[in-house]
Amino acid sequence: MNRFTAQHILGIYSLSPDEITFILDTAESLKDILERPIKKVPPLRGKTVVHLFFEPSTRTRLSFELAAKRLSADTVSISANTSSVLKGETLIDTARNIEAMRPDVIVMRHPQTGTPHLITKYVKSAVINAGDGINEHPSQALLDVFTVRQHLGHIDKLKIAILGDIIHSRVAHSDILAFTKMGAEVVVSGPATMLPSRQSEVLGAKVVLKMEDALEYADVIIALRIQKERQGQSLIPSLREYGLFFGLSPDKVRLAKSGALIMHPGPINRGVEMAPEVADGPYSVILDQVTNGVAIRMALLSLLLTKGS
Amino acid sequence: MDFIGDLLIKDGTIAAVGESIEVPQHTMAFDLKGKWLVPGLLDMHVHLREPGEEYKETIESGTAAAIAGGFKAVACMPNTQPVNDSAGITRFILEKARSSDRAKVYPIAAVTLGQRGEQLTEFGDLLSAGAIAFSDDGLPVKNAAVMRKALEYALNFDALIISHSEELDLSKGGAMNEGLVSTILGLKGIPAAAEEIAVFRDIALAEWTGGRLHIAHLSTKGSVEIVRQAKNRGVRVTAETAPHYFSLTEEAVFDYNTFAKMSPPLRTEEDRLAIIQGLKDGTIDVIATDHAPHSVIEKECEFQMAANGIIGLETAVPLSLNLVRNGFISASQMIRCMSISPSRILGLPEGSLKCGNSADICIIDPKAIFTLTRESLHSLSYNSPFLGKDLQGRAVLTLIDGRPVFDPTGILSLSKIN
Known part of the structure; x- marks a missing residue:
């Protein structure tokens, strides 16, 4: 039973010790999937994760993408230099447009503080902060x-x-x-x-x-x-x-x-x-x-996406 | 001077003030029991955004907001597009104000051309065209030598220089006050020292040159103390603060609320209390709003990218009344800070209820409670951290030259003709 109630993962600031423990325990139970010969399980089949990265990242982005794929979610990646940001679209409009395509989770990294918090006001999807400015990761x-x-x-x-x-x-x-x-x-x-x-x-x-x-x-x-x-x-x-x-x-x-x-x-x-x-x-x-990063991100995705199940 | 009595207006001027005046024949009489009759308020620091940013505010909408807030006059800062750095633009502003026919408008011209901080503007020509003072507000005059020249050259005209005190190298990249809350929110901070260094610099220059200096929007405890010491030494310096600096602290920024973003930033509780103390002991002469309208384009966005500033004309009276209600300052102290003090600093004759003065009057209902909503605002913009809040006390009638310009509750219709 998933007793996780947080809607988004914006920062540790808003997580309780119980919630942190629950995330760690969940990661523990998912970790051995990474060591199997067939590294894929079905719980997030049919779910869509959008990775919205406005800053360069190798590790975090790959880690989130692998986590989503291990759980059978569909993933799409957008980085700032290929997006309409270059055409002058505001962040809020970008978020609304992504939302219009009905993703389930938006994983976001942005050079400015508070931006994942900002887009939660405009989207129904869960938002995971993958690093905002000098604020949180x-x-x-x-x-x-x-x-x-x-x-x-x-x-x-x-x-x-x-x-x-x-x-x-x-x-x-x-x-x-x-x-x-x-x-x-x-x-x-x-x-x-x-x-x-x-x-x-x-x-x-x-x-x-x-x-x-x-x-x-x-x-x-x-x-x-x-x-x-x-x-x-x-x-x-x-x-x-x-x-x-x-x-x-x-x-x-x-x-x-x-x-x-x-x-x-x-x-x-x-x-x-x-x-x-x-x-x-x-x-x-x-x-x-680095290895554990994938397990933690699998835990975050599965806790946000299997609520109530 | 604070008493219960009568006031007679004749031909747009104050004809009599006293405890009891006999009503002459053919005169309209109003019973204002429970209300305050005060000199029309003067806000010496507003941004009217015209010319150039009419989508945020126009001279017409800004002066409508002014009279709705009890202000009979405003002094508007020059950071328009183009900057008010020439007599032509000053005359344009005055012409617009005349045709809008609401609050009086006193344009403040730029200290330097284009507010670039290099070449002084034509002080003499600007004053002749109707400019009331000089400021590069929105920006400091970065170069101390240029500020020195401005204070010196102003001596020839006995003109006032208004300082936006900010050490730009220190504040660069900052989005809020530097301290505990900026650390929690992960925002780059602006230290109090960025303001205090600049306040101290401009006071040192005023002291050296003998020029007349007014410090805009004090926000820190240290600044209040620097001004206090300068006044004790006899420096020709005056100072203002804005209602948000004695009403809110940096905590208002939580949740990345861009309506709590301004320059200088909201500070700590300790600073807030020092600002109140400064008003109480007269170190701070003036309450001015720094009314800074911005549209959703500038405010509904990433916190760091959001524009600085909030509107203030329609909230200044209730927020200042909070200080009176809480016993920090007296009612007459509050009114002085919003009428006679700014008038004197700007060299204007009005600002008090003396016989013979033009009848610029504001009637305040100190008990009226209202909710600040987008619909209730006369300003074109609604960037206020008090939006949705209940506020107590407001102007219910504003008269300019004896002529009613704002009467939302229809007080005038209740007159009896003698």
């Missing part, structure tokens, strides 16, 4: 929590260190919300230009300037991608400097608990936010995150 956070639970058995009382551009990262926002909602202690650190100003706490996470304070006794270390495309804004003097002072080196990893999980949402800038030997080290679960 809920499916990434769910797969991160899922990966940690898979390896460590629980989330409660763990110390999670998140390093990098906290304020401009939708992954950081959703991760902080998800891990704190599940009872973990989250500490974030990075260059002060990438942390919220004048706040010792952000969304429930502790903000520290010294990376060592974040790493000490950490059970999990999540390094965020330095967005090279943002460097025009001079948040840091150079990638080289970032690598030297803020990158996750083997030395820094040793400050954390031994066996602490190493995570990264990808794509990695090797040698900038993470040393290659850390990314490829024994406690790196970065590729598990």
Whole structure:
């Protein structure tokens, strides 16, 4: 019985701990489909998922598409450079037109904050936020929590260190919300230009300037991608400097608990936010995150589309 | 001055004010028991959008909204298309206002040509054509040397420079106040410092040059304190705030409500209370609306792309009355901030109920409750965060030169002829 009541997945902000657990449990039950020789089951036959991507994406988009296909849904993909956006159509009109073709779910990524929330007012389909501006990336956070639970058995009382551009990262926002909602202690650190100003706490996470304070006794270390495309804004003097002072080196990893999980949402800038030997080290679960991403997205699609059944 | 009494209007001017006036023969008499009779209100900061954006507002619709809100006059900002930076455009605005024949309109001309922040406009010619003050509102005068020259050159004409105080490099890309709520909503914030640095800069320039400066739309606690200290030092500076800055906080942005997006942005509760304190102790001289009409095209869209600004002419009286009802300011303080203070700052003679003044009068029913709806608004636009809300207190009669220009409840039909 599907007791999931959320209509859309817009952000972790609006999900309860119970709902998060339910999504994780659902993903758990769907995960082994991915390991079968015939990787397809029928629950979403006849359902249509539209992937509406206004920003480049490899991982997230492929992950959502595979998730939909594994569950036998029909999928269509639209990216900004092939859509009528170039002809000057407004986002609301684009959404209304897609709605007129009766899809069941719209998975949307957009460079501006609040856009998936905006289109829910104009469409009847369920909307999944696949990343909006610097706001949220809920499916990434769910797969991160899922990966940690898979390896460590629980989330409660763990110390999670998140390093990098906290304020401009939708992954950081959703991760902080998800891990704190599940009872973990989250500490974030990075260059002060990438942390919220004048706040010792952000969304429930502790903000520290010294990376060592974040790493000490950490059970999990999540390094965020330095967005090279943002460097025009001079948040840091150079990638080289970032690598030297803020990158996750083997030395820094040793400050954390031994066996602490190493995570990264990808794509990695090797040698900038993470040393290659850390990314490829024994406690790196970065590729598990990618595999689990498909399971989490299968869970989201099936929970939204099989309501009441 | 606040008492219960009578007022006599003769030939469009105030003929007598007193506790009890005998009604002369052949005179219409109105019983306004329970209502407030106040000087016609003056809003020194509105955007009428004409010429150029008549789909948002016209001089005709904007002045209709003004009289419906109790305002007998408005001063309109120059950021039209084209910008009001030449005498011809100033004269066009005045001509339109005359033919609309509603609220009086005082055009504010641009400080710099095209509001580009480079070359000063012809202050003398613009003043001769009827401009009342100078501002690049909507944008700051980015270059401090240009602002300095404007304040200096204005000395020759005793003209007023109105500052839209914003440090553009700091506010760039921001969509709301920077703080807890911007973090929760994932929107890039605009720090209070972006306003305060600019307020401080322009005050320093006014102090240095001796020029006359008015700071538009104060929104932060720090700005109030900077103005307070400047006034204590004797700097020729005055300041205004808008009703939304003492009525709402950044929390109104939740759910990405574009009707709560404006520049400067809605701030925190601490700022809101400091703005009220500034009104109370006289640091802030004026309540002006920054009436900024926008259509659905600019507002029904992605939050970051939405235009800044909300309409305010038809909500200013009830929102300001909230301050009186809650005991923050007195009724006469409120009326002063909306009549005599802006009049004096703009160098206008009117603004009080003295004998011999033209009978520009507003009758307010402080108890009347109404729901703000699209249909109830006279403005062409309805971009207000108060839409659908119940508001208390409104203008029920507006007179200009003794002539009724707004009388929705038909008070005039209830007159008795003596």
